[in-house]
Amino acid sequence: MGDPITAISLWLDGLLAGWGLAPALIIVIKALLGVGALATAVLLVDIFLVWVERKVVARFQDRLGPNRLGPFGLIQPFADVIKLLIKEDITPVGADRIVYNLAPIMALATVLLLWAVIPLAPTVVGTDVNVGVLYIVGVGALGTLGIIMAGWASNNKYALIGAFRTVAQMVSYEVPMVIALLVPVLLARSMGINSIVNAQDSYWFILVAPIAFLLTLITSIAELGRAPFDLVEAESEIVAGFHIEYTGMKFGLFYAGELLHALTLSGIVASLFLGGWRGPGAESFPLLGIVYFFAKAFFLYWVIMWVKYSLPRIRIDQMLNLNWKFLTPLSLVVLVVTALLDKALVGVQPWVYVLVLLAANLVIAWVTLQILRSRARKERQRVAEPRPIARPPAAPVSSQGA
Amino acid sequence: MTALQIIFLITAVITLGAAAMVVITRNLVHAALWLIMTFFGISVLYVLLNAGFLAVAQVVIYIGAISILMIFAIMLTRRVQQDFGPQTNAAWPWALVIAAALFGGLIWIFSGWGNFFTQAPVMGERADPLRQLGMALVSPEQYVIPFEVASVMLTAALIGAIMVAWERK
Amino acid sequence: MLNDWLFIGIFLVLAPVFPALALVIPRIIAPRKPNPLKSQTYECGIETVGDTSVQFRVQYYLFTLVFLIFDVEIVFLYPWAVAYEQLDLFAVVAGILFIFLLVDGLIFAWRKGALEWE
Numbered sequence: 001m002g003d004p005i006t007a008i009s010l011w012l013d014g015l016l017a018g019w020g021l022a023p024a025l026i027i028v029i030k031a032l033l034g035v036g037a038l039a040t041a042v043l044l045v046d047i048f049l050v051w052v053e054r055k056v057v058a059r060f061q062d063r064l065g066p067n068r069l070g071p072f073g074l075i076q077p078f079a080d081v082i083k084l085l086i087k088e089d090i091t092p093v094g095a096d097r098i099v100y101n102l103a104p105i106m107a108l109a110t111v112l113l114l115w116a117v118i119p120l121a122p123t124v125v126g127t128d129v130n131v132g133v134l135y136i137v138g139v140g141a142l143g144t145l146g147i148i149m150a151g152w153a154s155n156n157k158y159a160l161i162g163a164f165r166t167v168a169q170m171v172s173y174e175v176p177m178v179i180a181l182l183v184p185v186l187l188a189r190s191m192g193i194n195s196i197v198n199a200q201d202s203y204w205f206i207l208v209a210p211i212a213f214l215l216t217l218i219t220s221i222a223e224l225g226r227a228p229f230d231l232v233e234a235e236s237e238i239v240a241g242f243h244i245e246y247t248g249m250k251f252g253l254f255y256a257g258e259l260l261h262a263l264t265l266s267g268i269v270a271s272l273f274l275g276g277w278r279g280p281g282a283e284s285f286p287l288l289g290i291v292y293f294f295a296k297a298f299f300l301y302w303v304i305m306w307v308k309y310s311l312p313r314i315r316i317d318q319m320l321n322l323n324w325k326f327l328t329p330l331s332l333v334v335l336v337v338t339a340l341l342d343k344a345l346v347g348v349q350p351w352v353y354v355l356v357l358l359a360a361n362l363v364i365a366w367v368t369l370q371i372l373r374s375r376a377r378k379e380r381q382r383v384a385e386p387r388p389i390a391r392p393p394a395a396p397v398s399s400q401g402a
Numbered sequence: 403m404t405a406l407q408i409i410f411l412i413t414a415v416i417t418l419g420a421a422a423m424v425v426i427t428r429n430l431v432h433a434a435l436w437l438i439m440t441f442f443g444i445s446v447l448y449v450l451l452n453a454g455f456l457a458v459a460q461v462v463i464y465i466g467a468i469s470i471l472m473i474f475a476i477m478l479t480r481r482v483q484q485d486f487g488p489q490t491n492a493a494w495p496w497a498l499v500i501a502a503a504l505f506g507g508l509i510w511i512f513s514g515w516g517n518f519f520t521q522a523p524v525m526g527e528r529a530d531p532l533r534q535l536g537m538a539l540v541s542p543e544q545y546v547i548p549f550e551v552a553s554v555m556l557t558a559a560l561i562g563a564i565m566v567a568w569e570r571k
Numbered sequence: 572m573l574n575d576w577l578f579i580g581i582f583l584v585l586a587p588v589f590p591a592l593a594l595v596i597p598r599i600i601a602p603r604k605p606n607p608l609k610s611q612t613y614e615c616g617i618e619t620v621g622d623t624s625v626q627f628r629v630q631y632y633l634f635t636l637v638f639l640i641f642d643v644e645i646v647f648l649y650p651w652a653v654a655y656e657q658l659d660l661f662a663v664v665a666g667i668l669f670i671f672l673l674v675d676g677l678i679f680a681w682r683k684g685a686l687e688w689e
Contacts, residue, residue: 106587164631540666
């Protein structure tokens with residue numbers, strides 16, 4: 001009763017075996033059905049996300065958002081989908097047709113692929129490969145490829161510049177992200193996402209690695225290219241970035257991919273640091289685990305939106321400085337401190353372990369803030385100094401070299 | 403033929419086909435994309451060999467970093483993205499003969515090696531190759547020296563790249 | 572082991588099918604009336620000027636190069652973190668030394684001004 005998923009799985013086992021199929025074939029058929037069900041469910045959530053996004057941004061801006069179609073405007077996203085489906089699809093002249101059409105497919109497919117390793121509930125695990133965390137990074141790399149394909153195949157300057165910016169940002173922020181992801185791997189002694197969730201049975205990893213949690217969240221936002229890291233599609237400079245030439249459903253796929261990517265990364269961060277499906281009663285009622293998982297994922301999704309609609313856009317030099325001179329060194333410090341303390345605290349009570357690691361994180365955070373404060377003071381002084389206005393710049397500033 | 407062998411054959415054909423396309427196609431960006439397909443095929447082969455870590459490392463490093471670097475390099479060089487010259491020269495039959503001889507020679511050498519026809523040992527359910535790899539990398543009896551030397555070499559590569567690129571300043 | 576990857580393999584084959592379907596439907600039901608003016612590439616309301624392959628800054632390439640080296644090093648650390656339970660002090664120090672060499676490269680790049688965008 002408590003576990004319908006396992007019940008369905010067992011019933012399928014019995015049914016297929018009753019048809020006289022080989023055990024190997026049964027595994028394949030079940031995997032096929034599982035993939036189909038998971039992908040369909042995720043895409044339905046994706047359509048729903050359009051409504052969430054529009055409704056929440058409206059609230060942040062003191063508006064109502066979609067409210068005409070259906071209760072609370074819930075049917076609006078389906079109307080959007082129909083509109084996208086019947087719009088004319090324009091391929092620009094000189095576009096590389098195959099690559100141009102492949103790019104939006106890759107953009108959404110790579111996000112879908114991430115769901116293969118995310119555990120939704122104790123019994124609803126796509127698969128728990130022992131390299132889960134690196135799998136996520138690798139699939140993210142394939143997503144980067146989709147963007148560069150879109151930018152190149154569109155035969156448009158802005159698209160190409162936008163793709164270059166996006167890729168430069170994504171690969172830069174991959175460095176602190178991969179280092180920060182090492183922390184939960186080290187704490188759980190495993191790379192499988194489900195094993196990491198299982199390792200959080202007595203405490204969530206956010207308690208022992210709050211800085212790594214924040215680093216992962218920030219780098220995820222950068223990976224998504226959302227504000228304040230949305231210089232990759234800065235309207236005033238490069239119009240829309242890599243998807244400028246895409247119309248109709250092809251643009252819709254990029255849009256759906258971006259929204260789903262945000263939720264997916266929220267879900268991954270929730271699994272790695274907030275205990276994933278863990279919550280009271282989740283072990284005995286796995287369906288409750290799905291509720292907990294999505295509650296945490298949507299909370300983080302809301303935080304990402306909150307950041308998006310609150311902060312202004314940063315410049316490309318600030319983006320790179322933040323990454324290489326702040327996030328990367330900080331993530332390395334956190335990794336070394338966590339590794340050393342973890343080895344020093346072998347055999348102590350769990351609560352001592354948690355307290356010491358939490359204290360260490362707080363000390364690191366405090367020192368970081370002090371350094372930042374002194375840097376900010378120097379920066380303010382530098383900017384405040386009077387500068388001659390009519391002096392020509394030292395180096396010629398190129399207008400197109402963005 | 404087992405299902406695994408069929409998957410292997412399909413993957414091998416796709417990988418080899420993509421590799422051939424890398425040298426056949428006249429568009430440099432297409433060549434890079436075909437090369438990515440080849441890398442991906444190789445990572446699938448790693449998975450079939452039960453080397454999951456190598457497979458994802460292949461995707462992360464070769465597709466996520468090296469291919470992007472190559473595409474950037476192609477796009478930085480202006481107007482060489484298309485090649486209109488002939489793709490072969492007069493020596494192509496010789497190249498074919500040498501390549502065939504090399505391939506045959508390699509097969510001949512490997513067939514003399516005792517382990518060539520042995521099947522991979524089946525790993526138990528409890529085997530954890532990843533953990534063993536992690537221990538082997540930093541254990542003094544095994545690979546700690548190559549591990550650290552790799553780090554030194556990568557740092558040297560970084561320093562070299564920066565020196566070459568920034569020497570004008 | 573391989574059964575885990577079977578799921579991902581099937582996913583890999585099926586995942587592109589869903590977005591591809593979404594692209595096939597408009598082919599059937601959406602209008603299609605291309606004309607030369609409509610399919611011009613966009614450029615801020617004027618006709619497109621010049622070549623698409625504009626000159627890019629070499630810094631994009633250099634940052635990617637730095638990223639590549641960091642990426643390779645960090646991937647090495649993942650098995651080390653997974654095996655952390657079984658590692659003795661020597662092995663832990665070996666890993667930390669590895670990280671310090673990484674930091675070394677970062678400090679060099681920083682001091683050399685390679686991390687400046689200008």
